Amino acid sequence: MGPKTAQRLALHLVVSGKSSINRLISSLEEARDQIGYCSICGNLTDTDPCIICADSKRDKSVICVVGYPKDVLAIERAGGYQGVYHVLHGYIEPLKGVGPDDIRVKELLGRVKEGKGEIKEVILATNPDIDGETTALYLARALKPLGVRVTRLARGLPFGADLDYADEVTLAKSLEGRREM
């Protein structure tokens, strides 16, 4: 939520009195209590596993790796992707002291190892900026010895643009045209 929206919301709440504020607080609390992370893919969800991981029609042999939950939303919105996800909850960002152990890298490697050959392809859909690229290269190095096909989104994305800003057509094309790493 941007600062303008927040301000408008706050104004509205002040005007509409105490009971509506209490109602808002309790529904926010409810949301907080019910929403957690999917134990398989790490995406935000109110059920475990999440509806994508639980969907029998989704292709479990393809995992698309993204930085944040918002990226899952962006790819789902673009449509066409049938596989499942893995959310890292961050990138390797040396300048912020964030290393591979601080994001969900181990969980991804564990998933691929435990899949015992069922997982055929991992698509690295990290941002095309330097930290996204570092993270993708790191993962490619770690995944390849596990005998899985590792691909990267095609460079259709505007340079340096965040994944969730990419428009839907570009994103879908970028997924189609992914390349071997």
Next chain:
Amino acid sequence: MIISLLLLQNFRNYPYLQLELKPGVSLFLGKNAQGKTNLLEACYYMSTLTSPRAEKESDLALWGASGFSLQGRLEDGSSTTTIRIDVSMTPSLRRRILLNDRPAKRQDLSLSFPCVYFCPDDLYMVKGSSALRRRFMDSLLSREDPVYAKDLSWYHDTVTRRNMALKKAPGDSSWEKTLETLEDLLVDTGSRVLSKRLRLLRSFTEYVKEAYEFISGGECHVSYNSSIGPIDEDLAGIRETFKKTLEKYRTEERLRGMTLVGPHRDDLAIVFRDKTFRYFGSQGQQRSVVLALKMAEARSFEEVFHTKPVLLLDDVLSELDDDKRSRVLSLCSFGYQILLTATDFPKDRGPGFHTFIVKDNNVTPL
């Protein structure tokens, strides 16, 4: 090519200024702080979207204005191109680039309006630190080749990240692996940067030599000095040398938490071969060599863009002796348009010399 019309709106001290320019030399004459440099700065900004002296766009807008606009008409033989750049600062920085009234990208600008800028501070290129000589090469190559600009910026970003990882790596296996990853990126981008610098030097060395001879009659040689050891422009060879050198510095880099070798540590070496050889050369030699470097830059642009760039000479004539001054001004007879600022009339003005008086936010032809 030449710029035949320049229009400034809310740029620096000019609320509105329209200026017709001709081929040859245009001299902007005026006392200090009248807005002479601002005119050259406007041209340079139209060519590069950067200023040789301001850090940010907000310095370029007339005080109190929320943006500025620059327009130019360029003529190259029989073809005419118009450039328009609108910059607004509120709510956030926005630039609109129009070439012939159609939206265009930054890299299209140097292609249609290549400029070479030369000011007294450029003297530090010879006597100052290697960073200034690297910046000269990088600025030249970035304008000729947008891919170079991208590789260079990734390379610098990788160096800062790698320096951090070098501090964290000892005794930490996952940071150690991160370091390996960053090293791949470093070698990838750094080698491409190096290869292009060396390819530039292949012709550039000759350009500098010729220009230096033209200006001073002396001999001068520039060469690339790489911190990773002797290399030529072959990419595969550079990669191998780069990796080997990093291996050699492995312990020391971890100890110091710094990337000690690579294009960010290299230099452009300048050697004079005049009789009066000295380490940095005399003042006169230094001036001549900076001039030669700038002329070589112009030659290089000419080669790449297939047109002669406009030469923007800010306050440099007064520093040269009569002989060198007339040689510089004679460049216009080779087809270069020269825009020049000065506080005094230069002695030798040839034909094709147009003077403008710069005073009280106004520029009037003499």
